[in-house]
Structure formats: structure tokens, C-alpha cells
Amino acid sequence: MSKIIHIISDLHLVESQPHLLNLFTHYIQKIAPESECLYVLGDLFEVWVGDDNHTNFNQQVIDLFAEYSRHGQLFFAHGNRDFLLGHQFAKACGGELIDEPHLLDWAGQTICMMHGDALCTDDVAYQQLRNTVRSEQWQQQFLSQTVSKRLEIADGIRAKSKDAQQNKNTEIMDVNAQAVFDCFKSNQCQWLIHGHTHREGRHMVDMGDNNTVERVVLSDWAEQGHYLSLKNSQVQSHFFDLEN
Helix, strand or coil, rough: CCCCCCCCCCCEEEECHHHHHHHHHHHHHHHHHCCEEEEEEEEEEEEEECCCCCCCCHHHHHHHHHHHCCCEEEEEEECCCCCCCCCCHHHHHHHEECCCEEEEEEECEEEEEEHHHHHHCCCCCHHHHHHHHHHHHHHHHHHCCHHHHHHHHHHHHHHHHHHHHCCHHHHHHHHCCCHHHHHHHCCCEEEEEEEECCCCEEEEEEEECCCCCEEEEEECCCCCCEEEECCCCCEEEEEEEECC
């Protein structure tokens, strides 16, 4: 029997919203222990300016992951909010960073996992920004500054991003159908699992030649938390709150 795998994304943990940390604590202590492997597909934090930003809040999150990793495998992918998560953070949690796309052999099929922002190719301005901040040169320059300065810069970027989103057609912030098709084709996968868009759901994709594959989108966390479970050859979606 294959091991039980959980997948989460888009928690957007931030100190100003303690309910999210409460949900995460509940998940790690009450729900996640049923799994043997946990994938976090980006935007774990609302913002992450470097592994050297030592706060009590960040340490609480690290300690919870360390609790999980005593019995389960733990993997982190970068999101658009926390692309500066580094190996120091992953090691402290007892996990490791993964590149995207990340391919997983499961139940005789291949799953492709990623955060999902790379699929939103219609949003040209965002893709340009993504390419900039993911570059080694930009990250080295950014990380060379003080933590307080980095937080100031990050707040400015987030404010501009929020303003820009208000003037964008919501459709261009969703995945591009051709990008999805190309992802399935290039990775030769039967499943694509991602977050980022906050549009939880399941979508069948016709690849031609009687070949149909499935795209599964994770939800962001708000009043409820959300995770996928891979168990007994089934992919199932679960919402939960502090009562269950």
C-alpha cells in the first residue's frame, strides 16, 4: 500500500492574523499525523524576507514543522510570497526545498506539483516581476540589506501588487490553458496539482488521442484550512476548521 501524502499551499501565515496560525497548529497536531509525507506548495507565509528574520512568530511555525518531521517527510516549494525561503529554514523544520515542477511517482502515475504562478502567463506584468525577483542577482542584492530595510521594500512591493490587481481582469490572474497543456505534455504527467490562484477545484484536460488528465487546485486558507490527501489511489480535497 502506498504511503499517505498531504499537500497544502497558500496559508499566507502572518502575525496580524492569529487565526491562520491557530488553523495551522490544529492541522499539524490533529490532522497531519495521519500522513507520512507533507508537501507545502508555496505561500506558506504572507511574506518572507530571508531566513535570518528571527521572530517568535516564525519560530512557532518552524517548531510545528519540526514536530511533524519527527515522523514524516517534509518538502517545501517556493511561492510568490515566500520565494526567499532558504535551506536554513528547511533544515530547521526538518524538511527540504524542492524545485518546480516537482514530479512524484504515485499509484503508477506521475503527479506534477508546483505553486502555480508560472502558469498565469496572461499576466505579463507579473511574469516580468517574477523573473526579476527570482534572479540570483536581485536576491543577492536584496538579502545584503538589513532585515528592517527588506521588510520595508517587501511592504512596498505588496502594496503595488495589490493596487495592480484591482485594475486587472480577474481572468488574466488565472492559469493559461495553453500553459497548462504544455506543462502536462512536457512533464508527461497524469496529474497537475498547484495553488496560487485561490480557485479550489478539479479540472479535466483533454490532451487528445483519448487521453484525459486532471488539474487539481488547492484553496487558500481563511476561515477554514484546506489540504489534499493522496490515499488508496485517490486524490481527495478536505476543508477543516478548529472543530474538526
